Amino acid sequence: MTTSLHTKAVLFHELGGPEVLRVEDVPIGPPGPGEVLFRVDAIGLNRADALFRAGTYYYPPTLPGSRLGYEAAGVVEAVGEGVTGFVPGDPVMAAADFDFGVHGVYAERVVLPQESVVHRPVGADAVTSAAAWLTYTTAYGGLVETAGMAPGDHVVITGASSGVGTAAIQTALRHGAIPIATTRGPRKRQRLLELGAAHVIATDSDDLVAEVRRITGGKGTEIVFDAIGGPGFAALGDALAPHGTAVLYGWLDPRPAQLGLNWPQTVHMYNNGTLLERSDLRRRAAAYIGSGLTDGTLAPVIAETFDGLDRVADAHRLMESNAHTGKILVTL
Template sequence: MTTSSLTKAVLFHELGGPEVLKVEDVPLRQPGPGEVLFKVEAIGLNRAEALFRAGGYYYQPTLPGSRLGYEAAGVVEAVGDGVTAFRPGDSVMAAADFDFGVHGVYGEQVLLPEDSVVNRPAGVDAVTSAAAWLTYSTAYGGLVETAALAPGDHVVITSASSGVGTAALQTALRLGAIPIATTRGEAKRQRLLELGAAHVITTDSEDLVKEVRRITGGRGAEVAFDAIGGPGFAALGDALTPGGTAVLYGWLDPRPVQLSMNWPQTVHTYANGVLARTPDHRRRASSFIGSGLADGTLAPVIAATFDGLERMPDAHRLMESNTHTGKIVVTLG
């Protein structure tokens, strides 16, 4: 028999801007079979959560009282029957393979299925861990397991100043590839170069295809890793070498995706949550991320931290301003 208590979580009861996010007391039961309860120390924000809150994600929240949040780091408080991979006191993080309208991690304590929890890399603090899993597992899954990015390959990374974008820059460098970052204006060029971009293309003032061709000596890039979609996706295909690979993992532009006539090429859509539900992928991604954090080749870029769940609307406002580079994290106590 399980017992219930109360904990604080961020909910929203209507679609809208950051102001709809409210901190409320919610029931918290003890873990049942196959479940893990952990105390949250830090929460990493993702663009998908702003889309979900506003009704623009690929699935809709159940209102009123939807939860929110994919990514958190904390310490296990209790486990349910049959759980053998975790025990109280373990440092863990959410694997972001769940419906965050149901299991959203914006809260003081989180109850998740065992398969939605992974161990934090040894010695890695909560803020770094909260900023690491989803961004680096997306970059790893999209670039390595999907696109087979290889040493010496040129890869065009759109929305490169985002959390996933900065993780993709570091992942490409770790693989020996050559990252070409794109950003809309000049404001973030220098920072992207400092973060390891070999080249930066400002799409508001430069022709993407011409610049990629110039950088690659006319050959074109082997891989494109895109968070935007929409009509601009065709230009990424035009910038690829024949036989290249384009991976679309986001849709910041909600308009229909247009494909390039630069054939042959391979186009993949990528859903990190689907891949993260497979134990083998979680094992490989955990090893890649953990070893990268340990040797310093992977280091999450933290744009800003906010303290306390009540600051979540402010954190969302910063995320939607598009003025930051890297990951926004909310800490708890």
């Protein structure tokens, strides 16, 4: 393959809403030592993308000309010196453990360190793969590796209609746990039940603590898996059983998180990037996802697919509307 000197990519030069995203030609060279170049066939959107674009992520973009995007699937076109795990033609996906202001995968082609690339599960197409890695590694890392989820555990999953939320429901079911989904209003209740939630709590109208106590026969939930944080985190702590575990992996509410007064409890501030930095955990996560996709216990929920990089801003608008359930993707 002769590598093009340029590729189309999505950049932004100022902080703001979806309107700041631009499709531009950017230079791209051959992969250097330890690097992999792959053609992107599908991109998975994550809430982190919108936070980064708006300047509210846990690290800032470098402006002007920041890249964007953690999650993509495609096919290897070239490898650099010293790369032994990949060859041209390999179906792969990005293993999101990089600064996406530099290596963002919203592009036709990307060059990533080999440590940031994993083989796609056998038989998984690009859309499924682009929807799987970050959502399922977050659910697996937070619930299995961090919280030690066990059969019979009740698991409260906030933001349950998101990509990670729906992945967490499936992960809980795969381990014999009992997923309790939360959503703001009743509109998504039936869909979440169809996706496997044993119970759904509408937090705008239901008393979360009272409902969790009712569902669990008064003892409380063993695990909380929270994407929101903020003052509402205290109620989740109050819903825990004695010695329960809360895993906070997101901060959709940017206000300081408050702890409940229901002690003893264990609280983890979970960072998925830390999990993916470790080769042993990355290998376990890849094996877990691959086996789950193969046996059908894991199946990404696709909310909507947009065609072409020029639809990225529309995809971001849908993500920020919170009207969707599951994963939003862009295909190329």
